[in-house]
Each structure stands twice: as C-alpha cells, then as structure tokens.
Amino acid sequence: MKITEEMVDYVSILARLKLPQEEKTRMTGELEQILAYMDVLDGLDTSGVEPMSHVFPLKNVLRSDEVVPSGDRAELLANAPVPDEAAFLVPKTVE
Amino acid sequence: MELWEFTALELGGLIQRGEVSPTQAAQVALDRMAAEQDRNNAFVTRLDGETVLAQAAEVEKRLAAGEKLSPLAGVPMALKDNICTKGVRTTCASKILGDFTPPYDATAAEKLKTAGGVLLGKLNLDEFAMGSTSETSYYGPTRNPWDLDRAPGGSSGGAAAAVAAGECWYAIGSDTGGSIRQPASYCGVTGLKPTYGSVSRYGLIAYASSLDQLGPLARSADDCAAVLELMAGKDRRDGTSLDAGWGSLTASLTGDLRGLRVGLPSDCFGEGLDQEVRAAVLSAADVLKARGAAVEEFSFPMMKYVVPTYYIIAAAEASSNLSRFDGVKYGWRAADYEDLTDLYEKTRTQGFGAEVKRRILLGTFVLSAGYYDAYYKKALQVKALIKKAYDEAFEKYDLLLTPVAPTTAPRLGESLGDPLKMYLSDIYTVPLNLAGLPGLSMPCGFDGQGLPIGAQLIGPALGEAKVLNAAHAFQLDTDYHRQSPVGKEAQAK
Amino acid sequence: MTWETVIGLETHVELSTKTKIFCSCTTEFGGAPNTHCCPVCMGMPGTLPVVNEKVLEYAVKVGLALDGEITRSCRFDRKNYFYPDLPKAYQISQLYLPIVRNGRLTIRTESGGEKTIRIHELHMEEDAGKLVHDPWIDQTRCDYNRCGVPLIEIVTEPDFRSGEEVIAYLEKLRSTLQYLGVSDCKMQEGSLRCDVNLSVRPAGSAELGTRTEMKNLNSFKAIARSIEYEARRQIELIEEGRRVVQETRRWDENKDATFAMRSKENAQDYRYFPEPDIPPLEIGEDYLERLRKEQPELAEARMARYQADWGLPVYDTQMLTSQKALAEFFEATVALGTPPKQAANWIMGEVLRRLSADGLEAKDMALTPRTLARLIELVQEGKLNRNTAVRVFDAVFADDGDVDAYVKEHGLEQVSDAGLVGSVVDKVLAANPKSIQDFKAGKEKAFGFLVGQVMRELKGQASPQVVHQALRERLEQL
Structure with missing residues (x-):
C-alpha cells in the first residue's frame, strides 16, 4: 500500500505529534516499507480464527468494593510540570 | 577470585554465613560502578553511596536480628529504568518523563x-524499551562491556552490561519482544x-501491555531461579x-535431563542466521544430549509471520x-505553546525520540x-x-532450543539507520511474547571476535522449572557463563 | 407537510458503588479537588486497572431489569482520545462485547397506552474528571475526583417520537434504577446524564434523516425544551431547502437554544481495541441465577400486587410505585395496620403535595410510616377530623414530629362527647329561634347555619357526625 504524507498527517493529528517536514518525509517512507513487510500476513488464511487478545486463560479477576484511603494530594501532584497545590493546570480549555 | 565474580547465590551464601557483610558487598558494587559507568553508561541513575550503604546496613541489622529474609538478602542489584521506584527518579530513558519520581x-x-535486596540504581534502556540496541536512550547509549564500540543489545542493555561488567550481581529487566534475552545474549549473561x-x-x-513481562538477568540460571x-x-x-504454582524453582535444579525431549525448530536455523551463532547453538544441543536429553529437529513454519x-500488536x-x-x-512540558493542542503536540513531538x-x-x-481489520x-x-x-x-517436546539473535552484538550506530532490518533481528525472541x-x-560460546553468543531455551506456559533446569544442567558442564569481559577488553583491542 | 421527530437516547448513569471502577478510591460526591485520587485513577505510569465486582453486578442487574441479553463473555476496550479530563488519554469502555444487548423498557404514553422502547446495548465504562477554568490565572484546573467513577451507558434504538416519550422513558428508567438500588440518579450531581440524538423526516417515511447529537442536558426540563427547539430548527432548515449537518450541538439553558460545538480537529476516530490489562469477564449461569434471585420487585410487579391484594385502582398503583421509596413507604404504612386505600389516599394527596412543595424526593423525606399510620388511625377513631389531621400532617412532616404530642399540645382532639355537644346544641338553638322556624319551614340551609354555629362554639374540633346527629334529634323533638 502506498503511504502518503496526508495519511501520516492524519495519523499524526490522532497521536498529537507534529513532525517537521524532513522527519515527516523520512517517516512516510519508513512506514510504507514497514507496512509493506506486514503484508506477508495476507498470505496466511485466518478465516474463522477468533482474534486472541489475552494469551493466558485468566478470567473474572475482580476486586471487592471496599474503600482504601486515597493518595496524598501533594505527593500525587508533585510531578506536575506546572506546580499548583490543588490541581493540574492546562491552557484554557473550558469557559 | 574477586567478590564481584561470584554469582548472586554464592554471594548470598557468604552473607548468610557471615563471611561477607552486606555493606562490604555494597561497597564493592559502588566501586565497580564508579569504575565502569563512564565506560559503559549502564546506569541512568546511580543512587549515592550513602543511600546504598544505608540500605545494606538496614539488611545487616535485620539479618543480625535473626530475620529470615531470602537467600539473596544483602546482594546488591539494580532495576531497569522503566520500573517504578518510590522516591527514585524513573525515566524510561526518555526526555518526556523528565525527573518523574x-x-x-x-x-x-x-x-x-x-x-533484602539492596538497590544500586536504575539501568539504561532504549527509550520506553523500544529498540534492540539501547542506543535510543535520551541519556546516551550503553556500551557492550565485551567491546565498548558495540551495542549491548536492547532494550535491557544497561541491565545486561551491568551484570556482565560485575557492577551488580543481578538486575531486573523487562521483555516485550526479547528485551531481556537478546541483551543477555550479546553481553554473555x-x-x-x-x-x-x-x-x-x-x-x-x-510498552505493550499484553506482551510486557519482567524477569531477571544474572550470571547463572540458578541465580535467575532464585530472583x-x-x-x-x-x-x-x-x-x-x-x-x-511452581513450588521451589531452585529446588528443581537437579541437572538431570534424562528423558527430556528437546525440539529444534528448523525454521530458526536457516537463512539469515550467522554461521558461528548456528554452530554454537547446535553444540549447546550436544551438551544437553550428553546429559540425557533427546534432541530432534522439527518444522515450525509460523516463524515467517x-x-x-x-x-502490529x-x-x-x-x-x-x-x-x-x-x-x-508529570514529566517534561514544552515551552511556548499557544493552546492545549499545541501543548500536546510540542511536548510529544519534542519529548519522544524518533523510534x-x-x-x-x-x-x-x-x-x-x-x-483495524486488515492489520x-x-x-x-x-x-x-x-x-x-x-x-x-x-x-511432542518438553523444551525448544533456538538461537536468541541472528548475530552477535552489532557495532554502535550500525542498526539505527534501517528500522525494518532492526525489527527483523528480533525474529527468534518475539514469538514467545x-x-x-x-x-x-x-x-553458549564466543564468535571469532570474542563476542558472546546466546542460546534460547523455550518452555511451555509455566514451564520455568524445566527451562531453568536445562540451563542449569548446561551450566554445570560449561563455563561460558563464568567468563567476564573485565580486563579482557584491552586484550581484544 | 407533517414532520415526524425521531429520537434516540444515550444515558450515562453513575453507579452507586462505594469505590471507583478500577481502583479503591471513594466515589463520594464533592471533596476538595484531587483528594479522591490515587496513582491508578490519575493515570500515572505503570499503574493498572482492576475491576470492581460490584460494577459488574450492578450492570448485570440493570440488564436483567431491562430484559436484555447478558453477554456471557464480555470484554473491556480502550477508547483513545486526548483531553485533559482523561488522564490516561484513553477511556476504558466497551465496544466489541458490551455486557448487555437487546433490552427493552415499556413506557406509558400520554394517550394512556403503552410503548416499548428497545435498548440497543448497555456497557460499563469509567467517568472522566472535571475541568474548571480559573479566570484569575487564566488556566484550566483538572480535578480527577470523578475520574474512574463507574458508569453504565444505556443506548436506545431511535424509538422515540416526542419529548414526552423521552421524559416518560427517563422517569421509568430512573425509577427502575432506584428500585434496583444501583444509582441515586441525581441529575444535578451528574449521576444521570443524557445525550439526545434527533432527526426529522416527513411523516410516514421509513428513512431516517440526518441526525444531530445534543449534549449538556442537565434536567428533564432542558431535555424537553431542547428536543422541541432542535426539531423545529431542523424542520425550518429543510423547509428552507437547506441541509441538516450531522454534528454535536450544545444546549444553552440561558439562551434556550442549541449551538454547534466547535468540531474537534480530528474526526472521531477513537481507535478502539481490546483492553489488554483486564482479562475477560465470563458470566456463568450460577452467577446469573444468584442475581436473578436477588432482583428486587420492580414497579410493574408491585402495581399488580397492589391491585390483586388490596383492590387499589390502577391509577393509585401507578402513583404509589413511581418512586421506590414511596412504594416502600406505602407498604410499611399498610403493614402497620392502616387500611390500604386510606394509606394510598394520604400518600397520593398529602405526601406527594408536600414532597413537590418542598422539592424533595420520597427517599429523602423525614416522615416515617409510623407517624402517618398514627395520624390516619386518629382520624379513623374519630379523634381528629380530616381538616385538623391535614394541619397536623403539615406540622409533623418536615421532621417526623410526634402526632399525639402535637394534638395534645394544641388541644386539637376532636370532641365526640355527645353530652357536651348536646349542651352546646341547646345553647345555639336557644339563641337562634329564627333559624328553627326557617328549618321547620323546609329551608335546609338553616340546618347548615346551625351546624356552623355549633362547630364555632366547639372551635372546629367536634366530630361533624356527632353534631349532625345531635342537632337533627333536637330539632325533631321541637
């Protein structure tokens, strides 16, 4: 399949990446090469095969509904790139 | 023999018997790290001496109080830097995590x-464990202790290099597609x-939740079992x-391989495999045979997929x-963003590396x-x-035996130019994940340039006891795992 | 041309579990920002979700109540998008194998008939956090207290044709969820929220028109008004020869109108895939059987029972079962010996009147069945007359006061002493010879006047029956 720069642009928007032109051009070529190689899977008949997301037959791993004290706020916020005593801060997002 | 040449269990034994104290062991590790860090860059973060010695002293106190800790109590170790440690910076070797603590x-x-583990520091890796050489680290590449111009493998390159260079007795790595096994192979651990x-x-x-798994790197199979x-x-x-439900893994290391059926997937020994690697892995099969295992080739055509x-996954x-x-x-935030989307895009574009x-x-x-459906x-x-x-x-088989990687350690910079080629070199390790x-x-041997070669033993799900026992048996009859690059690098040059 | 409005509903309901869906933080409403959080619900690196067993249980219970098919092997999926109220940048939800499919809920229409609304699916997911803009620093604050609170999303087929049907459905749904005890359904706290998908088409057409999705609907009133507004807007567009654009629109309560939301920079491509951190949920027959047994009696069953056991009219049973707490209040009152019809009348009359006047829901009222039962008992025994009883009711309602004490304190007990009433009657007759003449002349009105006079003398506390009887007897003797 031909991978165009428009396709890379679309995927970049979804992934919140904005590649400089030079990097984008190189990435487009590399993705095309990698995806072309992936096409080897087309040679394998998988009709009727159930997609397997979990390899080990674990099921119903559940937790009881009991409250555990929440974390210390100062500790949870300590890594924030913009410090604030109560919350994480982002540029204006809502009114 | 220097203390750092012992296996983790051997050192643990010395500590249990009171012949070596945890603080002595910790001091040896600190000295080794100080000597090697500038050469191999195995660590992203080294804890300061005081912190390390305080941990060792604490273990010493607990042991003196008669506490039963573990056979590895007081043995210094290190963790790959994608494993969270309370109060210790954890970077994933990425700019974007900044000083995330x-x-x-x-x-x-x-x-x-x-x-009773004594933590020395956090080990280098490919950024977010994505790579096969440990060269994509924001904190600079780790170098292979057997040849500092070569890659230690990846992504747990720092872990393999630190164990090989005697900076710690064991390390914890993560393996999503071979990230423990391949660097272990390149570094001879x-x-x-x-x-x-x-x-x-x-x-x-x-990195990839359905494939990620933590595991040990150490000198020997019995160390791995203990960890x-x-x-x-x-x-x-x-x-x-x-x-x-293994029971005691260390107790199952009998070295007895009689009746063990070992399969050699022929699709793992064909095209693309270096001849010296092939020969070394096949000779490992002979060692297992000599201990009573039955070895047989079989076809495994799924390898090409x-x-x-x-x-994709x-x-x-x-x-x-x-x-x-x-x-x-948490982590790093780009400067000079205009709005939320710009903040996201600038931070992520500048904060992540190319791979x-x-x-x-x-x-x-x-x-x-x-x-989605097609891929x-x-x-x-x-x-x-x-x-x-x-x-x-x-x-049909109890275990499978294959190479770990098609070649021995590549030169630094050799692999990054061609991502697809780098991906292809993961062929023997990814199917297990x-x-x-x-x-x-x-x-299981060395190539003509003195670089280590690894062999991979594969077991069925939860078959760790069989895998470890076969490796232990192999190590009873060979001494590749006791070879050290320290002091040899100069000779090779 | 006549137009038909076609509506489908997506309702998000916060479940009233004690802890969040994937971690053990409290779900309690309120709290200072980011104080009901831990590394898991804050999406810190390396943390993992573990499913709260109550969430699954509640979702299945709702599924059973909605007569849906329970998916025996269900999975969680990740829905990926960037927004600061979602710290992992993906929401753990269900797309491929939701817990419930093909349910239904029957509503009563305005004309008094019944209509079945088909439920397309019900799935479990986590709530997002709250963003609050701080004008002082011109930054938006992210508060993750609500992040990870369990939600079920209930998606209907486009089966509604009017706002009234939508409201009837929501009321029925709310009542059902309350009966099940799985949610408190408080719209003002956001524990019941809904998005409305609406399109219009020429009446009789089988094809669906282009739909818009409306968000930010915080009350039943807002839902009803937005439906009315949006249907009109779409019809006008089409009649002007323009097109309806498929988009998300925001209801503005103050402007009484919907507005197109700024379209996100990317198309809605959420890249759902199976959540690798959560093993599948396999639902066995034993589990289902246990939950079926635990299901409480829902409104329909109670209505039928009230009709069969106590002969109550359909209208009464509908009113009484409209809220679980009300039905329970009713049953408890009857259990204390109150005749069912008396209890029903008092509840439908006085209790609902006060609830509505005080803006309360039945489950929040202080009044106990014992108090109401006692009040009715005093009326039955002739110790209070109906009007006085209503006065007492109003006095004790707010804080469940003591009926007997109140009656005594205020001297409200009804006078049934025939001797006392008789002497007052004599006194009144002696003072009103004209009225006696009028009565004898056949003017029935005079009798009413005399009753009034007697009642006044007795400060309204006399039993009307006793007064009537005594007066008639004396007048006949004259």
Missing part, C-alpha cells in the same frame, strides 16, 4: 526490597523472560498476574499506552478507521495461530 514502588521492586503474568506488571511502565522466586506471584494490583504480528498497544505522556500530569514516534504512528495507523484484527488472529503452533510443538511462553537466554 513515582510516589509508589513497582510490585516487583517492593518484593525484592522486602527480601543469563536472562529469563518468565511466562506472561507470572510476575506482576504493576509499576512497570507499559524469579522472590518476584513472582499473583498481585491484587495486576489483574493479569497469576500464581504460577512472527515479526509482523509482533510489531506492540505498536498498537504502545500508541495507546504512551498517550498519557502529554506534559500535563518511539515511529512506533506510535505505526500503532495509531493500524488501529485507525479502515485499517490489528488480523494480527490477533495470527497470534492465535502462533499460540496453537506452540501448543502442538509442546505436545506473542504466545506468553517462558524463554531463557544462556551464554
């Missing part, structure tokens, strides 16, 4: 601490990727963790797992509207077939 320990780290779920992933910063016993077990914080399947999960790094809650961005884009693509769903179907092929193989199986890499 977790307010929690990974379950595995906590268990080792409880067992023993590394085990356990069955998926046997070690809790809580606190392991996720795994300390880390394994069901964890209420990881819904995919399980109780392996494993790399694309792996990269791993990239897809990575694209989602790495979305949380956005400059809002990570490549995999995020690839993963986003295979999940995007219109391509992602298809890969999950092939994964089911790969798992089935292994199930069938293990009806897809099928969730245990695999061990053990040193």
